Amino acid sequence: MKVDPEHRLVQILKEQKIDCVATLPCDKAQAFLALVTQNFSEIPLTREADGFGICAGLVLAGRRPAMLIQNTGLGNAVTDIASLFQVYQLPLPVLVSWRGVYKETIEVQKNLGQKIPALLQALGVPHTVVEREEDLPLVSSAIEDAYRHQTVHAILLSPRLWEGSSFSPTPNEIRRKHRENEHPQTVAVKSRREVTGDELTRYGAIKLIMGAADQQIVIGHTGIPSKELFAIRDRPLNFYMLGSLGLATPIGIGLSMGQEREVWVLDGDGALLLNPNALFSLRMFGRSNLTVFAIDNASWGSTGNQVTPTLDYFDLELLARSCGIRNTHKVRNAAELQEALQVRGDGPRFIHFITAPGNANVPNVPLSPPEIKERFLAALRD
Numbered sequence: 244m245k246v247d248p249e250h251r252l253v254q255i256l257k258e259q260k261i262d263c264v265a266t267l268p269c270d271k272a273q274a275f276l277a278l279v280t281q282n283f284s285e286i287p288l289t290r291e292a293d294g295f296g297i298c299a300g301l302v303l304a305g306r307r308p309a310m311l312i313q314n315t316g317l318g319n320a321v322t323d324i325a326s327l328f329q330v331y332q333l334p335l336p337v338l339v340s341w342r343g344v345y346k347e348t349i350e351v352q353k354n355l356g357q358k359i360p361a362l363l364q365a366l367g368v369p370h371t372v373v374e375r376e377e378d379l380p381l382v383s384s385a386i387e388d389a390y391r392h393q394t395v396h397a398i399l400l401s402p403r404l405w406e407g408s409s410f411s412p413t414p415n416e417i418r419r420k421h422r423e424n425e426h427p428q429t430v431a432v433k434s435r436r437e438v439t440g441d442e443l444t445r446y447g448a449i450k451l452i453m454g455a456a457d458q459q460i461v462i463g464h465t466g467i468p469s470k471e472l473f474a475i476r477d478r479p480l481n482f483y484m485l486g487s488l489g490l491a492t493p494i495g496i497g498l499s500m501g502q503e504r505e506v507w508v509l510d511g512d513g514a515l516l517l518n519p520n521a522l523f524s525l526r527m528f529g530r531s532n533l534t535v536f537a538i539d540n541a542s543w544g545s546t547g548n549q550v551t552p553t554l555d556y557f558d559l560e561l562l563a564r565s566c567g568i569r570n571t572h573k574v575r576n577a578a579e580l581q582e583a584l585q586v587r588g589d590g591p592r593f594i595h596f597i598t599a600p601g602n603a604n605v606p607n608v609p610l611s612p613p614e615i616k617e618r619f620l621a622a623l624r625d
């Protein structure tokens with residue numbers, strides 16, 4: 244009996260030992276996506292860039308993820324491919340529903356869609372075009388290439404591939420089961436940002452946090468936070484981010500999903516406002532071995548302390564709460580931090596650390612991204 248391309252593709256992913264798939268839908272790939280939902284541990288994303296962070300964490304944790312997105316999502320993730328996956332030499336096969344080139348009826352899909360091969364080439368990302376069922380074996384080679392050569396490999400799936408398919412999932416197969424709101428909540432959060440004048444700087448906050456760290460993985464986010472972390476307490480279990488602003492929490496989520504060790508993320512207010520989707524993902528996929536420290540100096544500290552809107556408009560703890568994260572705390576000093584670190588519920592923990600602006604005068608992290616990765620992976624294996 245003839246096997247349709249959707250089922251063959253699932254079979255190929257299984258043969259290639261793909262163990263989870265991060266997804267964001269495309270109309271043209273919806274039948275295949277329904278099968279992915281049924282057959283794999285799926286990570287349903289709210290923004291593609293977040294998926295790159297989560298998959299990076301999963302790869303570091305020893306898992307073998309793939310992604311399934313539309314080519315527009317590649318556009319959202321250029322920075323994260325270039326300044327995370329490529330520089331740290333991380334693998335990821337990305338199945339891309341390729342719009343704009345074959346019988347496209349939506350005009351706006353054409354402009355970016357037609358430029359995708361050139362964009363990938365400019366980025367130095369290898370790609371494989373899959374137009375017909377006969378091309379499907381190329382998917383195996385592309386996945387092997389990604390994992391053997393530690394590279395992102397884009398697999399461009401033309402809508403032509405699905406054209407002759409007889410597979411058509413029912414609406415029930417397409418929609419995931421609705422989960423009851425497991426934890427309805429009424430909470431009081433103190434959301435006014437009081438400035439008392441005795442706040443620590445970020446450096447002081449990281450010093451306190453690292454004073455309490457034992458065997459945790461610690462992720463330092465991009466810019467001066469990573470440099471301060473290095474200066475305060477360098478250790479192999481620290482993962483220093485040197486780019487891909489906004490992905491510290493997603494990387495932590497991937498690490499928390501893929502292994503059992505405690506994961507602490509040192510994130511920033513600017514980074515969380517740049518990618519608040521990280522909080523949605525934190526609620527949906529973060530586990531109880533994950534703590535996010537939102538070190539809120541109300542500034543883009545690393546770029547000269549320009550004010551961020553957390554000074555006047557947004558309270559990050561309230562934002563985390565409204566995303567359904569229940570274990571949240573607001574801290575300013577050692578005693579409050581100690582208290583927050585005692586509370587270990589089920590689900591991820593969010594510690595909103597209010598600090599003053601200011602950067603310590605510390606040098607660059609003197610390690611290359613592959614050195615950071617290799618040292619980190621060796622420490623994880625110990």
Ligand SMILES: Cc1ncc(C[n+]2csc(CCOP(=O)(O)OP(=O)(O)O)c2C)c(N)n1
Pocket residue numbers: 322445465466467468486487488510511512513514515538540542543544545546551
């Ligand atoms: C997409 C992107 N935009 C801008 C930058 C430049 N940049 C690097 S660090 C940083 C500030 C981050 O602020 P925050 O997350 O609050 O951390 P802080 O440095 O204040 O601790 C900015 C704007 C970048 N790296 N990436």
